[in-house]
Amino acid sequence: MTEAIAQWRGFKAATWLGWEIASNWTRPLMFVIYSVLRPISGAFILVVMYRVISGSAPGTSAYLAFLVSGVAFWSFVTYGFAGLSNGIFEDRGEYRMLKYVYVSPAHFYVYLLGRGLAQLASAVASAAIVLVVATIALSLPIDPLRVNYPLLLASSALALVAVIGMAMAYGLLLLQARDTHGYGELGASVLYVVSGAIFPISVLPGILATIASLSPLVYWMELIRRSLLGSHAIRMFPALSDADVLLRLLVTTAATLILARLVFGWADRTARRKGLIDMESNW
Amino acid sequence: MSHPSALRIFLKTIVARSYPRFVAANRNRTWLITETLLPLIGTIAMIYVYRALHAPSRYLGFVVLGGVLLAFWQNVIWAMATQFFWDRSGGNLELFVMSPTSLSAILLGMALGGAYVSLTRSVAVLLIASILFGVSYSVAGLLPAIGIFVLTISALYCLGMLLASLFLFYQREVWHLADAMQEPIYFLSGFYFPVRTLGAFVGGIGSLVPLTLGLDAIRQLVLPGTPAFISLGWEVLAIVVQVAVYAFLSQVSLRFLERRARQDARLILRST
Numbered sequence: 354m355t356e357a358i359a360q361w362r363g364f365k366a367a368t369w370l371g372w373e374i375a376s377n378w379t380r381p382l383m384f385v386i387y388s389v390l391r392p393i394s395g396a397f398i399l400v401v402m403y404r405v406i407s408g409s410a411p412g413t414s415a416y417l418a419f420l421v422s423g424v425a426f427w428s429f430v431t432y433g434f435a436g437l438s439n440g441i442f443e444d445r446g447e448y449r450m451l452k453y454v455y456v457s458p459a460h461f462y463v464y465l466l467g468r469g470l471a472q473l474a475s476a477v478a479s480a481a482i483v484l485v486v487a488t489i490a491l492s493l494p495i496d497p498l499r500v501n502y503p504l505l506l507a508s509s510a511l512a513l514v515a516v517i518g519m520a521m522a523y524g525l526l527l528l529q530a531r532d533t534h535g536y537g538e539l540g541a542s543v544l545y546v547v548s549g550a551i552f553p554i555s556v557l558p559g560i561l562a563t564i565a566s567l568s569p570l571v572y573w574m575e576l577i578r579r580s581l582l583g584s585h586a587i588r589m590f591p592a593l594s595d596a597d598v599l600l601r602l603l604v605t606t607a608a609t610l611i612l613a614r615l616v617f618g619w620a621d622r623t624a625r626r627k628g629l630i631d632m633e634s635n636w
Numbered sequence: 637m638s639h640p641s642a643l644r645i646f647l648k649t650i651v652a653r654s655y656p657r658f659v660a661a662n663r664n665r666t667w668l669i670t671e672t673l674l675p676l677i678g679t680i681a682m683i684y685v686y687r688a689l690h691a692p693s694r695y696l697g698f699v700v701l702g703g704v705l706l707a708f709w710q711n712v713i714w715a716m717a718t719q720f721f722w723d724r725s726g727g728n729l730e731l732f733v734m735s736p737t738s739l740s741a742i743l744l745g746m747a748l749g750g751a752y753v754s755l756t757r758s759v760a761v762l763l764i765a766s767i768l769f770g771v772s773y774s775v776a777g778l779l780p781a782i783g784i785f786v787l788t789i790s791a792l793y794c795l796g797m798l799l800a801s802l803f804l805f806y807q808r809e810v811w812h813l814a815d816a817m818q819e820p821i822y823f824l825s826g827f828y829f830p831v832r833t834l835g836a837f838v839g840g841i842g843s844l845v846p847l848t849l850g851l852d853a854i855r856q857l858v859l860p861g862t863p864a865f866i867s868l869g870w871e872v873l874a875i876v877v878q879v880a881v882y883a884f885l886s887q888v889s890l891r892f893l894e895r896r897a898r899q900d901a902r903l904i905l906r907s908t
Binding site (some may be wrong): 376380383386390391397398403404405406530532534535536539545546551552553556 | 673686687830
């Protein structure tokens with residue numbers, strides 16, 4: 354019981370700390386405004402690119418919905434992956450507190466989970482605002498009463514677990530280098546290209562398309578579009594039913610978590626052995 | 637004992653402040669990777685968007701040129717506009733102010749070194765993306781395009797000098813402000829599409845950033861058939877005016893804000 358309370362306290366503290374660090378102690382409203390400017394602009398860049406090529410002929414809204422839904426939900430990866438993996442080396446270099454986290458009663462996983470969850474609030478706000486603004490401005494075929502919420506929530510929960518798992522492993526890997534500023538964003542950018550967020554993965558060359566099909570993020574993107582848009586959704590896997598795609602998401606998430614656990618374990622052992630946890634990185 | 641002239645100190649400060657950036661350009665390998673790969677991957681993602689839309693090949697060139705100038709914009713935001721903020725946090729700003737030189741010279745040195753760093757990254761983006769996706773350019777327009785590029789970068793770093801002094805008045809939110817000046821500016825400046833598409837009003841607002849007009853002019857020269865925002869001559873004239881206006885404003889703003897920062901004790905404020 355005492356152990357559970359200690360873990361819970363650690364989790365709460367990590368979540369609060371994660372929020373404060375992510376917002377850099379600014380006012381929440383200011384933080385949210387700045388946070389949504391990027392994804393909204395990102396969505397409108399794609400909309401204009403699409404309009405430049407396809408014009409505003411009827412029937413274009415399905416592809417616009419494909420683009421907008423991908424960009425809107427990508428904020429979960431930006432915040433969850435880049436935010437958390439950056440957070441680990443910032444804790445070491447900038448705040449010099451990673452060693453204290455290691456020696457605190459809360460398990461390191463619990464701490465990281467709390468830090469990761471703190472990013473969720475920003476991601477939810479960002480995704481919701483982008484979807485609402487774009488749906489109204491572009492008359493997208495998204496009807497809040499017809500959204501398949503169970504599918505949306507189930508797939509998003511699975512994807513979030515996969516993203517946090519990947520971020521933990523990647524963040525620990527980044528401890529191997531002295532200065533990995535920007536590597537969280539770099540990792541998220543690579544995932545962006547192979548996730549089907551803004552174009553179908555069939556456009557990618559063979560080897561990249563194969564790698565992309567092993568990522569849970571592709572199936573998550575597919576399920577988001579199916580749950581939001583129903584029959585209007587442009588499908589990357591037209592031959593697969595919703596259940597098939599969900600199964601693939603489940604399998605790839607499980608595989609990702611196993612791989613992430615192995616990488617995390619190796620990186621953690623190496624960091625402890627080489628004394629990297631409290632390394633001075635001249636931030 | 638003779639004292640060096642003010643001009644000599646000014647010039648030596650420029651060299652001294654740019655020196656670490658020239659030296660560091662290839663010293664920190666981890667930064668070299670991120671500064672090259674981040675704009676490159678962003679460019680590749682947008683190229684695939686156009687490929688998925690079966691766009692004409694000149695649009696791939698659009699994106700590549702946008703990616704090239706994107707490296708400069710990121711440098712202006714993260715290594716010019718926010719630099720005094722970082723310097724203040726690191727305790728260097730107070731030393732700069734106490735030293736027998738001017739902040740303008742320090743900013744010019746930062747700009748010179750920053751432009752060199754960005755140039756190395758953007759050349760890599762240009763070469764890799766153009767070769768990977770088979771993008772070709774009009775050779776006839778290359779020389780004037782390079783001239784406009786130099787002019788655009790000059791105006792851009794003058795804007796960076798202006799932003800550097802303005803950013804001194806922000807505290808913890810400076811990180812978010814810098815973040816918010818990325819995708820919104822990519823959108824307003826037409827990094828990935830012809831700025832003409834945005835219309836006169838939005839395109840006009842976007843033109844306050846020198847990259848907008850510079851990019852449009854360079855595209856007109858090396859990618860024939862590009863829908864022009866305004867004519868080439870007017871774009872060049874506007875960029876020349878921007879160089880002068882932003883350089884002047886940066887000096888005025890720097891003097892004003894330095895005085896205010898001294899009064900409000902912001903020169904020594906730690907707020908990272």
